Amino acid sequence: MPDKIPDLETFIEGVRKRNPGQDEFVQAVEDVAQDIIPFVADHPEYHEAEILRRLAEPDRIVSFRVCWEDDDGNVRVERGWRVQNNNAVGPYKGGLRFSENVNESVLKFLAFEQTFKNSLTGLPMGGGKGGSNFNPKGKSDREVMRFCQSFMSELFRHIGPDRDVPAGDIGVGTREIGYLFGQYKKLTGRWEGVLTGKASEYGGSKLRTEATGYGVVYFLREMLKDRDEGLEDKSAVISGSGNVALHAAEKLIGEGAKVLTLSDSDGFIHDPDGIDEEKLDWVKTLKIEKRGRISDYADKFDGAEFHEGKAPWAVDCDISLPCATQNELDDGGAKALLDNDVMAVVEGANMPSTADASARFRKSDILFGPAKAANAGGVAVSGLEMSQNSERVSWDHEKLDTMLTGLMQDIHDKCVESGTDDDGNVDYVRGANIAGFRKVADAMLAFGVV
Numbered sequence: 353m354p355d356k357i358p359d360l361e362t363f364i365e366g367v368r369k370r371n372p373g374q375d376e377f378v379q380a381v382e383d384v385a386q387d388i389i390p391f392v393a394d395h396p397e398y399h400e401a402e403i404l405r406r407l408a409e410p411d412r413i414v415s416f417r418v419c420w421e422d423d424d425g426n427v428r429v430e431r432g433w434r435v436q437n438n439n440a441v442g443p444y445k446g447g448l449r450f451s452e453n454v455n456e457s458v459l460k461f462l463a464f465e466q467t468f469k470n471s472l473t474g475l476p477m478g479g480g481k482g483g484s485n486f487n488p489k490g491k492s493d494r495e496v497m498r499f500c501q502s503f504m505s506e507l508f509r510h511i512g513p514d515r516d517v518p519a520g521d522i523g524v525g526t527r528e529i530g531y532l533f534g535q536y537k538k539l540t541g542r543w544e545g546v547l548t549g550k551a552s553e554y555g556g557s558k559l560r561t562e563a564t565g566y567g568v569v570y571f572l573r574e575m576l577k578d579r580d581e582g583l584e585d586k587s588a589v590i591s592g593s594g595n596v597a598l599h600a601a602e603k604l605i606g607e608g609a610k611v612l613t614l615s616d617s618d619g620f621i622h623d624p625d626g627i628d629e630e631k632l633d634w635v636k637t638l639k640i641e642k643r644g645r646i647s648d649y650a651d652k653f654d655g656a657e658f659h660e661g662k663a664p665w666a667v668d669c670d671i672s673l674p675c676a677t678q679n680e681l682d683d684g685g686a687k688a689l690l691d692n693d694v695m696a697v698v699e700g701a702n703m704p705s706t707a708d709a710s711a712r713f714r715k716s717d718i719l720f721g722p723a724k725a726a727n728a729g730g731v732a733v734s735g736l737e738m739s740q741n742s743e744r745v746s747w748d749h750e751k752l753d754t755m756l757t758g759l760m761q762d763i764h765d766k767c768v769e770s771g772t773d774d775d776g777n778v779d780y781v782r783g784a785n786i787a788g789f790r791k792v793a794d795a796m797l798a799f800g801v802v
C-alpha cells in the first residue's frame with residue numbers, strides 16, 4: 353500500500369526539493385494540488401497510482417542550443433526547450449514562447465497548466481509548452497527568420513501531428529509560425545498539421561487569432577449569466593495589448609462594454625472615455641504592424657493618460673481581465689480591485705494572479721475565472737485547426753465561432769459541476785482543477801504504471 357495521502361505542505365515541499373529554484377512551476381503545481389489533494393482523499397485509486405505526483409513530473413524536457421547570425425554578422429547563442437508534460441489524452445499541444453524571461457521553470461509551469469486546460473476542452477490534446485530566451489523585440493524580419501529556422505532545425509525531431517503540435521504564445525505570432533513551418537517542411541519534406549496558428553493561406557484555421565480573447569469574453573458572459581447580469585455598459589480594465597488583450601477588448605466593445613485600459617511592459621494607458629472600435633483599430637496597427645509602444649496612445653487621443661511602470665488594477669471598474677503575463681496581478685492589485693467593488697476577474701493570461709491574489713479572490717464573493725478554463729478558447733480552436741488539417745477542409749468563421757461559443761459554455765458548465773459549494777457558490781478554480789484532472793487521471797489509470 354502507498355503511504356497515506358500527504359498534506360498540501362508536505363507534497364509541495366517535495367515538489368520544491370525536486371525542482372530547486374523553479375518558483376513558477378512550484379506555484380502552478382500548488383494551485384492545482386490545493387484542490388486535488390482533498391479530492392483524492394475521496395478517490396483513493398488516484399492516490400494509489402500516484403497520479404498527481406506523476407503529473408507534476410514532465411514526461412520529458414528537451415533542451416537545446418540555438419545558434420543564429422544577426423544582421424551584423426555576429427554569432428548569437430540562445431537556448432531552446434520543449435517541455436512535454438503529459439500525453440494521456442492526446443498528442444502534446446501547447447505554444448512556443450520567445451521572450452528574454454523564458455526559462456525552464458516558466459515553461460514547466462505553462463506545460464503543467466496546459467495539461468489541465470487541454471483536458472477541459474474535451475478535445476484529444478495532451479499538454480506541452482516550449483520556447484526560447486530569444487527576444488524578438490527590435491530584431492529585423494531576417495533575424496527572426498534565421499532564429500526560427502535554427503530553432504526548428506532541432507525541434508523538428510521531437511514534434512509531429514500525432515506526437516506534439518506546438519502553436520504561438522508571447523513573442524510567437526503568425527510571422528514566426530510561418531518561418532517555423534517553412535523550415536519544418538523543408539527538413540521533413542512533409543506538409544502536415546504540425547503547428548497551429550498558421551496563416552489561412554497554408555492551413556491556418558479561421559478564428560484562431562481571435563479565439564483566446566473572444567473565448568475569455570464568452571466564458572465571462574456565462575459566469576455573468578448565472579448572476580442575471582450581462583456585459584452591456586460594464587466598465588472593463590484590461591492589461592496587455594497583445595493577441596489576447598486586443599481580441600478580448602474587441603469582443604467586449606462589441607458586447608457594449610466600456611474598455612478603459614490596455615498596457616504593455618512599459619506601463620498602462622487609461623482612457624476614461626472608453627476605447628472604442630476605431631481607437632482599438634489604431635492600437636492594433638500600432639502593436640501588431642508597427643510593433644510600437646502603448647504609451648503613444650496617450651499622445652494620440654485626448655483625455656487619455658499613460659502611467660509609466662504601473663499596472664491598471666487601481667482603476668475603478670466592473671470587470672478586470674489580466675491578459676499580459678504571469679504574476680502581473682499581485683495581492684495589492686487584488687485588494688485595489690476588490691476595494692473598488694469589481695464584479696468579475698477573468699484571467700486571459702496564464703497564471704496572471706500571484707498565489708496571494710488568487711487566494712484573496714477565491715475568498716471574496718466576486719466571479720473569479722481561472723486561466724486554465726477562461727483562456728482555453730485559443731487551444732480549443734487550435735484543436736479544431738488540427739482536425740481541419742487532417743481532413744483537408746477549411747471551416748468558415750461562423751461555424752467556428754458557434755463551436756467556440758459551445759466549447760466555452762461547456763468548460764463553464766464543467767467548472768460549475770465540479771466547483772459548486774454546499775451553499776451554491778461556485779469556486780471556478782476548484783471546478784477547473786478537478787474537472788481538468790479527472791479526465792487525464794482516468795486515462796492514466798487505464799494505462800497502468802508507465
Ligand code: NDP
Pocket residue numbers: 520521522523524564592593594595596597615616617618675676677678680700701702727728730731
Ligand atoms: P503577446 O506577445 O501577443 O502579448 C503579450 C502582451 O503582454 C504584450 O502587450 C506585452 O507587452 C505584455 N507583456 C509581456 N510581458 C510583460 C511584462 N513582464 N509586464 C507587463 N506586460 C507584459 O502574447 P499573447 O497575447 O499571446 O499572450 C498573453 C498571455 O496570454 C500569456 O500569458 C499567454 O501565455 C496567454 N495565452 C495566450 C494564448 C494565445 O492564443 N495567444 C492562449 C492562452 C493563453 P510588450 O509589447 O511590451 O511586450
